[in-house]
Amino acid sequence: xxxxxxxxxxxGTLTGGGAPPARAPSKAxxxxxxxxxxxxxxxxxxxxxxxxxxxxxNMIILSMVFATGAVGxxxxxxxxxxxxxxQGAFVxxxxxxxGIGVTKVGGSPWVWIPAAGLLAGALAALLGVVAMRARxxxxxxxxxxxxxxxxxxxxxxxxxxxxxxGITLPIPTWSVDYQFWPFYYALMGLLALSxxxxxxxxxxxxxxxxxxxxxxxxxxxxxxVSTPTYKILAFASSAVFVGMAGGVYxxxxxxxxxxxxxxxxxxxxIILSLLLGGRATLWGPVLGAFxxxxxxxxxxxxxxGGNARLLIFGGLLALVVLFLPRGIxxxxxxxxxxxxxxxQAGLAGxxxxxxxxxxxxxxxxxxxxxxxxxxxxVKGLERRFGGVHAVxxxxxxxxxxxxxxxxxxxxxxxxxxxxxxxxxxxxxxxxVWFDGQRIDGKPxxxxxxxxxxxxxxxxxxFREMTVLENVVAPLRxxxxxxxxxxxxxxxxxxxxxxxxxxxxxKKYRDVRASALSYGQQKLVExxxxxxxxxxxxxxxxxxxxxxxxxxxxxxxxIRELNARGTTFLIVEHNMPFVLGLCNPILVLARxxxxxxxxxxxxxxxxxVLDAYLGEDFRLEQPVxx
Amino acid sequence: MTxxxxxxxxxxxxxxxxxxxxxxxxxxxGVMNVINIAHGAFLILAAFITWSLWRxxxxxxxxxxxxxxxxxxxxxWVLYTATxxxxxxxxxxxxxxxxxxxxxxxxxxxxxxWGNTSHSVRPAYADExxxxxxxxxxxxxxxxxxxxxxxxxxxxxxxxRSWLGRxxxxxxxxxxxxxxxxxxxxxxxxxxxxxxxxxxxxxxAIASVLYPFLPGSHYQxxxxxxxxxxxxxxxSLPGAVVGALCLGVAELMTVTYIGPEWATGVPYVFxxxxxxxxxxxxxxxxxxxxxxxx
Numbered sequence: 001x002x003x004x005x006x007x008x009x010x011x012g013t014l015t016g017g018g019a020p021p022a023r024a025p026s027k028a029x030x031x032x033x034x035x036x037x038x039x040x041x042x043x044x045x046x047x048x049x050x051x052x053x054x055x056x057x058n059m060i061i062l063s064m065v066f067a068t069g070a071v072g073x074x075x076x077x078x079x080x081x082x083x084x085x086x087q088g089a090f091v092x093x094x095x096x097x098x099g100i101g102v103t104k105v106g107g108s109p110w111v112w113i114p115a116a117g118l119l120a121g122a123l124a125a126l127l128g129v130v131a132m133r134a135r136x137x138x139x140x141x142x143x144x145x146x147x148x149x150x151x152x153x154x155x156x157x158x159x160x161x162x163x164x165x166g167i168t169l170p171i172p173t174w175s176v177d178y179q180f181w182p183f184y185y186a187l188m189g190l191l192a193l194s195x196x197x198x199x200x201x202x203x204x205x206x207x208x209x210x211x212x213x214x215x216x217x218x219x220x221x222x223x224x225v226s227t228p229t230y231k232i233l234a235f236a237s238s239a240v241f242v243g244m245a246g247g248v249y250x251x252x253x254x255x256x257x258x259x260x261x262x263x264x265x266x267x268x269x270i271i272l273s274l275l276l277g278g279r280a281t282l283w284g285p286v287l288g289a290f291x292x293x294x295x296x297x298x299x300x301x302x303x304x305g306g307n308a309r310l311l312i313f314g315g316l317l318a319l320v321v322l323f324l325p326r327g328i329x330x331x332x333x334x335x336x337x338x339x340x341x342x343x344q345a346g347l348a349g350x351x352x353x354x355x356x357x358x359x360x361x362x363x364x365x366x367x368x369x370x371x372x373x374x375x376x377x378v379k380g381l382e383r384r385f386g387g388v389h390a391v392x393x394x395x396x397x398x399x400x401x402x403x404x405x406x407x408x409x410x411x412x413x414x415x416x417x418x419x420x421x422x423x424x425x426x427x428x429x430x431x432v433w434f435d436g437q438r439i440d441g442k443p444x445x446x447x448x449x450x451x452x453x454x455x456x457x458x459x460x461x462f463r464e465m466t467v468l469e470n471v472v473a474p475l476r477x478x479x480x481x482x483x484x485x486x487x488x489x490x491x492x493x494x495x496x497x498x499x500x501x502x503x504x505x506k507k508y509r510d511v512r513a514s515a516l517s518y519g520q521q522k523l524v525e526x527x528x529x530x531x532x533x534x535x536x537x538x539x540x541x542x543x544x545x546x547x548x549x550x551x552x553x554x555x556x557x558i559r560e561l562n563a564r565g566t567t568f569l570i571v572e573h574n575m576p577f578v579l580g581l582c583n584p585i586l587v588l589a590r591x592x593x594x595x596x597x598x599x600x601x602x603x604x605x606x607x608v609l610d611a612y613l614g615e616d617f618r619l620e621q622p623v624x625x
Numbered sequence: 626m627t628x629x630x631x632x633x634x635x636x637x638x639x640x641x642x643x644x645x646x647x648x649x650x651x652x653x654x655g656v657m658n659v660i661n662i663a664h665g666a667f668l669i670l671a672a673f674i675t676w677s678l679w680r681x682x683x684x685x686x687x688x689x690x691x692x693x694x695x696x697x698x699x700x701x702w703v704l705y706t707a708t709x710x711x712x713x714x715x716x717x718x719x720x721x722x723x724x725x726x727x728x729x730x731x732x733x734x735x736x737x738x739w740g741n742t743s744h745s746v747r748p749a750y751a752d753e754x755x756x757x758x759x760x761x762x763x764x765x766x767x768x769x770x771x772x773x774x775x776x777x778x779x780x781x782x783x784x785x786r787s788w789l790g791r792x793x794x795x796x797x798x799x800x801x802x803x804x805x806x807x808x809x810x811x812x813x814x815x816x817x818x819x820x821x822x823x824x825x826x827x828x829x830a831i832a833s834v835l836y837p838f839l840p841g842s843h844y845q846x847x848x849x850x851x852x853x854x855x856x857x858x859x860x861s862l863p864g865a866v867v868g869a870l871c872l873g874v875a876e877l878m879t880v881t882y883i884g885p886e887w888a889t890g891v892p893y894v895f896x897x898x899x900x901x902x903x904x905x906x907x908x909x910x911x912x913x914x915x916x917x918x919x
Contacts, residue, residue: 083718085662085725130897133904137660137859140721141851142900144662148848149893156886264844268729275722307736307840314729321723322712 037283048184057180061252063293064187065091068245069266070273070285071194072238077271078279079207080234081214082139086147088266090120090239092256093150094246099167099256100160109169113186113247120243121236128232151262166257169250183252187245191286194241199282201237205492206483208465208473210234211280215462218424223474224448224532233483242270268313269296275320278327287328374433375400375536375567376421376452381430382591383416390416391427392591398536403558403568405578408588409612414571415457417588418540421569422454423447435535449477453529454538457571459521463514467505467524470513471496474531499527503557519546526557536567543574555581579603587611627759632877634762638770640873642831645773646846647853647865648780649824655860656797656817659709659720665847666731667822671697671829672746672838673739679746686746686834687772694776694826701822705815713814728843735840745837769831776827777866780820784862793817797860845889852892855899858909867907868895 048057073087094116101112127146131139154161161167174182201207209230212220221227250256269292277288295316299309324331374397383391391413398404408414419425421432423444432440439447461470472487485492500506503523508516516524522542529537542558543551551574558568558581572578578585578599585602587595589611595602602608650664661667674696675689684692708727712719750764784790795803796813804810832838832846853872857864872892879888899906 077718081716081718083721085721130901133900137654137658137717137721138855138900138904140660140718141855141896144851145848145893145896148844149890149897152887152890152893268725271722306741307733310729310733310736312733314726314731314733317726318708318723318730319726321719321726322708325712325715325719 033283045188048179048181052179054179057184059293059297060290061180061183061187062249062296063290064184064191065245065249066266066269066273066293067286067289068187068191068194069242069270070277070289071191071198072240072242073270073274074198074279074281074285075201075210075234075238076231077274078281078285079201079210079214080231082231082235083271084143084235084238085140085264085267085271086143086145087238087242087270088264088268089143089147089150089262090124090242091246091249091266091270092154092258092261093120093123094243095250095256095261096154096161096167097243098247098250099169102169103167104160109247109251110186113244113251116247117240117244120246121240124239125232125236128228128235131235132228132232147262147264147267151258154258154262161258164258166255166260169254169256171254172251180252183248186248190241190245190248195282195286197237197241202280202282203486203488204483205472205475205485205487206230206233208469208487209475209483211465211469212462212473215464216460218444219456219460219462220473221444222422222424222448222454223528224445224477225473225475226443226445226478229478265309265313268317269293272313272317272320274327275317276324276327278329278331281327281329284327284329373400374398375435376569377431377433378417378421379431379433381417381420381432382428383413383420383425384428389591391420393430394588394591394593395430396586396593396596398567398569399584400535400567401562401565402584403562403570403582405582405585406569406571406588407573407575407578407585412588412611413591414588415540416591418454418538418571421447421538422452445475445478448474448532448534451533451535452538453532453534453536455522455525455529455540455542457540457544459518459525461513461516461521461524461528464512466510466512467500467516468493468496468509470524471499471527471531474528476532496527496531499530500524502530503527504553519550522546522550522554526554530561534566536569537561538569538571540571541573542570543572543577551577628881631760631762632881633874634760635766636874636877637870638762638766638873639835639877640870641770641773641777642828642835643849643853643873644866644869645777645780646825646828646832647850647857647869648777648862649821649828650850651854651857651860651862651865652784652793652824653818653821654854655862656793657709657713657720657814658717659713659724660851661818661821662721662724662847663728663731664724664821664825664850665843665845666728666735667697667701667825668829668832668846669838669840669843670700670731670735671826672833673735673744675830675833676739676744676746679748685748686830687748687768690772690776690827690830693830694823697826697829698819698823700826702815702819704822705818709818710811710815713811728847732840732843739840741839741841743837743839744833746833748834751834765834769835773828773831776824780824781862783820789813789816793820848889849892852895854906856895856906858906861906861908864906864908871895 044060047060069087069091073084076082076084097116097119098109098112101107101115102109127142131142155163157163172182201210209220209225212223212225213227213230217227250261273288273292274285275288276291277286278284295312296309299305299312320327326334376398378397379395381391381394382389394413394417406414406417416425420427420440423439423442427440430440431438434447434450434452437450439450439452462473465473469487472492475482487493497506497509500509503526505520505523505527508520513521513524542554555577562568570578570582583598584596585599586593587602587605587608594607594611595605597605646664646668650661653659653661671693674693675686678684678689678692679686704727708723709720712723748765750768753764755762755764755767784793792803792808792813793816795806795808796810796817800810803813849872853868854865856871857866857868872895875891875895876888879891
């Protein structure tokens with residue numbers, strides 16, 4: 001790669017780089033950062049030409065290796081929230097791929113660098129498959145085990161790796177006048193590419209899905225995010241560029257051995273770079289990597305490395321977690337925002353009060369035709385928790401085009417039925433049929449792709465995402481084109497804005513979900529599942545915990561959506577709301593459907609009266625079924 | 626057959642020591658949902674303290690447990706109160722990273738104090754062995770295994786018979802509920818962490834006789850212990866015991882039939898196979914995160 005090529009590539013990322021670094025700070029913030037970043041990139045780009053100080057050239061080369069690693073790690077740890085303590089393994093894998101390729105097959109090390117990236121990506125994907133069923137903590141353990149296992153293999157598989165003897169690569173053939181330039185600019189190009197990838201992921205639906213996984217993985221699955229695929233893709237792509245950088249690194253230091261290449265301190269350096277600079281930001285990992293590598297060199301030169309390096313890295317890791325958990329860039333942004341907002345305190349709060357009830361000119365639409373054919377059918381559903389039969393042979397059908405209610409005393413199993421239909425829980429017996437297909441046994445995202453959307457009793461928005469991002473995150477169907485779709489602007493973004501407009505929350509599109517009131521969250525959650533184009537929407541207590549005006553508004557929206565052909569299944573305790581809106585009504589008690597029919601019929605049914613007021617009678621609680 | 630029997634018995638004996646060490650790790654995870662990556666470093670620290678005691682005073686390393694365990698209890702309590710306690714309510718990733726940082730720091734600190742060379746504690750019986758028929762059982766392993774079982778049983782009795790044990794288990798199952806019935810969950814967490822670290826102290830003292838160690842050995846130990854609790858089911862005490870015995874035997878069988886250089890790989894293979902086939906481990910129950918909010 002030529003000097004000019006690398007520079008332009010880097011400037012390519014730069015133009016967009018200033019755009020949404022972390023969580024889209026206010027537009028005014030972008031300009032000063034862009035200038036600083038542009039200057040820094042320019043400085044790094046021309047440095048080797050202006051100065052022949054090899055000490056700093058070496059330091060920048062190593063910084064770029066770790067920066068590439070940290071930018072990659074950001075995909076899985078920053079966006080998706082899965083911590084990998086073995087990311088350094090991919091540096092070593094890349095280096096070994098180049099070393100083995102050159103010594104066993106031949107050719108220039110440069111030829112083997114793409115192969116190094118592919119190998120690292122493939123191994124990461126494999127690891128992702130192993131981790132697919134495991135959650136949270138197991139992933140950390142797996143990445144540690146992976147690092148040590150690869151090191152063990154490199155040590156003991158003598159025929160391939162030459163064991164502890166290591167692999168020595170040929171000395172570069174270019175003129176000494178060019179110093180380390182080829183390494184330098186190759187790494188700069190790789191770093192630029194990985195930044196470009198990171199920037200793009202933050203803007204497309206794939207990235208939204210990853211952040212959704214970080215915020216609430218179960219919820220993400222119910223809005224169509226096929227979590228294993230997302231995680232595997234994220235982990236594989238987190239490894240590709242660092243694998244290639246590892247290849248360049250191996251060639252650069254020209255000696256590859258298990259102890260040096262799979263040293264856990266490489267992983268520590270990558271992790272620290274990401275944490276210090278700022279997770280889920282574009283430039284944080286790069287900033288962190290340059291600081292940490294400088295610290296690394298300093299500890300080696302001033303304090304003799306070894307134990308000093310461990311004390312500094314270990315201590316710094318603990319200190320960052322304790323006192324700078326968000327990292328430098330988000331913390332700095334936070335301070336700048338606060339400084340800019342001085343004297344305007346309370347404005348944001350003021351703006352957030354009240355719900356925008358859009359004036360409707362059109363008369364409320366007439367109810368849709370109820371075809372009578374069941375869209376959702378549940379047969380003999382059972383679910384026990386220990387000795388408690390939460391759902392005990394429940395059977396019912398939801399006619400297509402209806403607004404069906406599912407009512408019952410607290411503890412009758414309504415929410416469990418929802419969880420079984422939605423797929424967040426597996427039934428121990430029974431069948432669930434949706435739109436002519438048997439869906440029990442399908443993962444939640446497959447059900448969402450088929451057209452099944454649900455809300456939760458206690459709203460579960462992705463708290464750190466903006467309202468718009470929350471609505472864009474759902475995935476209607478799985479194909480790569482849609483994952484790649486721009487989430488902020490373009491068709492998907494436009495659709496999300498329309499839906500926000502429908503629920504009356506358009507004004508709040510850039511507000512973080514955690515700043516919304518409970519009622520507002522309910523509206524956004526509705527818009528969110530509408531993004532799935534659902535045939536059936538299951539609402540768990542849509543009227544719970546919100547004011548009467550909003551309840552009425554939600555009722556109107558349900559009628560309007562129903563008039564356009566969406567079927568509803570609603571769990572609700574607010575009887576006037578249910579009786580005025582729903583038909584038919586299903587009554588659940590002790591995990592079984594004891595009655596169903598029109599509101600009138602159900603109200604007179606003695607079994608229903610008994611269930612509500614008889615031996616099962618319990619005090620209604622505001623929330624919690 | 627003798628070879629097999631020998632490997633089996635030695636595996637079970639070493640498994641008892643692993644069980645004691647893994648018990649602390651799984652206890653901390655079960656109660657606090659914290660993977661204590663520094664557990665390996667704690668046990669190496671205990672091994673170094675045992676080494677110093679043995680070197681200076683000639684104290685028997687297995688007797689040193691009586692000193693090392695309370696010392697590590699205090700160390701664990703202080704460390705928890707100063708570092709882990711404040712971020713307990715934060716995201717789980719934070720505590721993993723924090724304990725990882727602590728492990729590195731401790732490794733560096735031990736390197737400064739004791740040097741980065743291999744140490745081992747060699748009491749008089751270190752080279753002696755019992756002979757039963759055709760079997761040769763090194764005395765150190767037999768004593769170590771038996772002492773580990775005694776400590777483990779006492780730990781089990783504390784957890785099942787004492788108020789602290791009930792409070793610990795209550796906090797693990799339902800922190801809010803425990804608060805409501807008068808358990809101070811925060812201080813129980815500190816005590817649990819201290820108990821966990823103390824058990825790594827006892828285990829580390831025993832391990833110092835069985836294996837040579839240096840500050841960097843903690844990686845191998847934490848990998849081993851993580852393999853055990855993943856296999857047994859994270860947070861399950863009986864699971865940790867089963868997992869530890871399995872690992873002890875599997876390691877000895879690997880040494881005997883495949884080659885000693887591959888023995889360190891056994892826990893990694895455990896982790897991969899378990900996560901692929903049965904992510905909740907042998908005795909673990911699947912963590913149902915979806916129910917928490919439902």
